[in-house]
Amino acid sequence: MKEKWWKEGVVYQIYPRSFKDSNGDGIGDLRGIIEKIDYIENLGVDIIWLNPVYKSPNDDNGYDISDYYNIMDEFGTMADWEELLDKLHKRGIKLIMDLVVNHTSDEHKWFVESRKSKDNPYRDYYIWRKGKENKEDGKEIEPNNWLSFFSGSAWKYDKTTDEYFMHLFTKKQPDLNWENENVRKEVYKMMTWWLDKGIDGFRMDVINLISKVDGLPDVPKVKGEKYSWGGDYFMNGPKVEEWFKEMNKEVLSKYDIMTVGECPGTTPQEGINFTAEENRELNMIFQFELMGIDSEIVKWNTKQFELKDIKRIIKKWQLVIEKGGWNSNYLMNHDQPRALSRFGDDKNYRKESAKMLATFTLTLPGTPYIYQGEEIGMVNVAFEKIDDYKDVETINYYNEMVFDKKENKEKIMKQIHQMSRDNSRTPMQWDDTENAGFTTGNSWIKLNPSYKEINVENDLKDENSIYNYYKKLIKIRKENKELIYGKYIEINVENEKVMSYILEKENSKILVVINFFGDNETLDLKGYEKELLISNYENSLEVELKPYEARIYKIK
Numbered sequence: 001m002k003e004k005w006w007k008e009g010v011v012y013q014i015y016p017r018s019f020k021d022s023n024g025d026g027i028g029d030l031r032g033i034i035e036k037i038d039y040i041e042n043l044g045v046d047i048i049w050l051n052p053v054y055k056s057p058n059d060d061n062g063y064d065i066s067d068y069y070n071i072m073d074e075f076g077t078m079a080d081w082e083e084l085l086d087k088l089h090k091r092g093i094k095l096i097m098d099l100v101v102n103h104t105s106d107e108h109k110w111f112v113e114s115r116k117s118k119d120n121p122y123r124d125y126y127i128w129r130k131g132k133e134n135k136e137d138g139k140e141i142e143p144n145n146w147l148s149f150f151s152g153s154a155w156k157y158d159k160t161t162d163e164y165f166m167h168l169f170t171k172k173q174p175d176l177n178w179e180n181e182n183v184r185k186e187v188y189k190m191m192t193w194w195l196d197k198g199i200d201g202f203r204m205d206v207i208n209l210i211s212k213v214d215g216l217p218d219v220p221k222v223k224g225e226k227y228s229w230g231g232d233y234f235m236n237g238p239k240v241e242e243w244f245k246e247m248n249k250e251v252l253s254k255y256d257i258m259t260v261g262e263c264p265g266t267t268p269q270e271g272i273n274f275t276a277e278e279n280r281e282l283n284m285i286f287q288f289e290l291m292g293i294d295s296e297i298v299k300w301n302t303k304q305f306e307l308k309d310i311k312r313i314i315k316k317w318q319l320v321i322e323k324g325g326w327n328s329n330y331l332m333n334h335d336q337p338r339a340l341s342r343f344g345d346d347k348n349y350r351k352e353s354a355k356m357l358a359t360f361t362l363t364l365p366g367t368p369y370i371y372q373g374e375e376i377g378m379v380n381v382a383f384e385k386i387d388d389y390k391d392v393e394t395i396n397y398y399n400e401m402v403f404d405k406k407e408n409k410e411k412i413m414k415q416i417h418q419m420s421r422d423n424s425r426t427p428m429q430w431d432d433t434e435n436a437g438f439t440t441g442n443s444w445i446k447l448n449p450s451y452k453e454i455n456v457e458n459d460l461k462d463e464n465s466i467y468n469y470y471k472k473l474i475k476i477r478k479e480n481k482e483l484i485y486g487k488y489i490e491i492n493v494e495n496e497k498v499m500s501y502i503l504e505k506e507n508s509k510i511l512v513v514i515n516f517f518g519d520n521e522t523l524d525l526k527g528y529e530k531e532l533l534i535s536n537y538e539n540s541l542e543v544e545l546k547p548y549e550a551r552i553y554k555i556k
């Protein structure tokens, strides 16, 4: 297997709006990140993924970009950004930027032009269609019945030209028409411009959504619903690989960079196609299977997850690596609830389960991703009032369920407490002073009251903190290449509570044992002659695993 810096590196994701505010306006910014470089470096991570910092009206917190070539005023200036890049590089930390090119903001100049008239040169930059006649009542309806990611139709009517444009996300995020060669050229030009500024790669937002099937057909109707999920018609569509290859040839292949494509709804076979080196497309993708193990049909309908699903998913995705591609490992990001609250126990075993999950993410083959705050065990938040939520997905869901569908408000708030994206977007908790040291002003979103106890200052002081455990794990990962390039061999497959696996590289082996739940378990490891590298408990017994206990051994 070829060695690559992006296989060996650990990625730390920064959501700038909530990381550190440097000027007291309540919004995190680039100078705030600069202030915290020591903190990031001390953790031992190698690569930063920065969520979008481009000009944006912020309908979807920066994922609605109105100018790809400039920095959002609230976050600072291009000079600040250049200083950040320079300072990171001086410490040997790489920077990857978010690339959001499935859609733009409706305030982007291309769209402003596009909506003006049917013969505008930019018209075909977006996906415009005439309305259709509803067979039942003869009234005009949307061009098809696709549901958007964020509730309601994926089409918006625009009266200037009496047509509809497609938006898979919010109404202010019109989808670009990748069929148009000029769109692709503009995107490649923009990517080149950023790469020439010295960045180290891209995280590509919903990049497997860029190719929609011809004819944009209706999806089979779900009973009682006006709009239905059309994923089959826009995920991993017919031209997606052709365009990945073109992008690679025109742009990516010219630089020593890393790319990670965010690819919801992707199978391991598609993962192989997109990432196998010989295919010259992407380096790795974010697949979503683990994000679906605790819900049914829609994310808001949660259920208890089962370890057998985790085992099955991890095992089958090893195929990607075996076939010459690469994986990425994450348990959360800015779109997901706090992993610790979701897959661990944030009340009785907060530290133990946070460390357990860290052990899991950092020992699987593939590149690991840590999301800001995960390294100190930040937990979900439960705002009482819907007005305290800022996330457009959450607000749209609440409005649809409570106002349109007359669902019980308490039930919906409970779902929001569990699954809202704002769980991960409350500010980083630096210390126990007002606003957790995040801002001296009014924070753009309320803080999680847990900051009095859970904060960076406490974790830095405590030798046994979650932060220091992450730090040790990262070091162990670097010192034991089995954890990066080793072959994944699952053992005790049938065990429903404990996950254990060996990572083998040239006859050298690491054994990982993880109790995923809050009960004591027994596991016989006597057959292995081994040395303990790390555990989340001080005294590990030979056969008994304590709640959420995790251990890494070197096999002799």
Ligand code: TEU
Pocket: 060, 063, 064, 100, 149, 169, 205, 206, 262, 264, 299, 334, 335, 393, 421
């Ligand atoms: O997310 C795409 C995506 O798949 C998410 O919509 C996910 O399904 C959802 O957030 C789960 O609640 C990306 C970005 O990461 C997200 O922040 C953006 O809102 C979205 O694309 C649109 O750009």
Ligand code: CA
Pocket: 021, 022, 023, 024, 025, 026, 027, 028, 029, 074
């Ligand atoms: Ca600020």
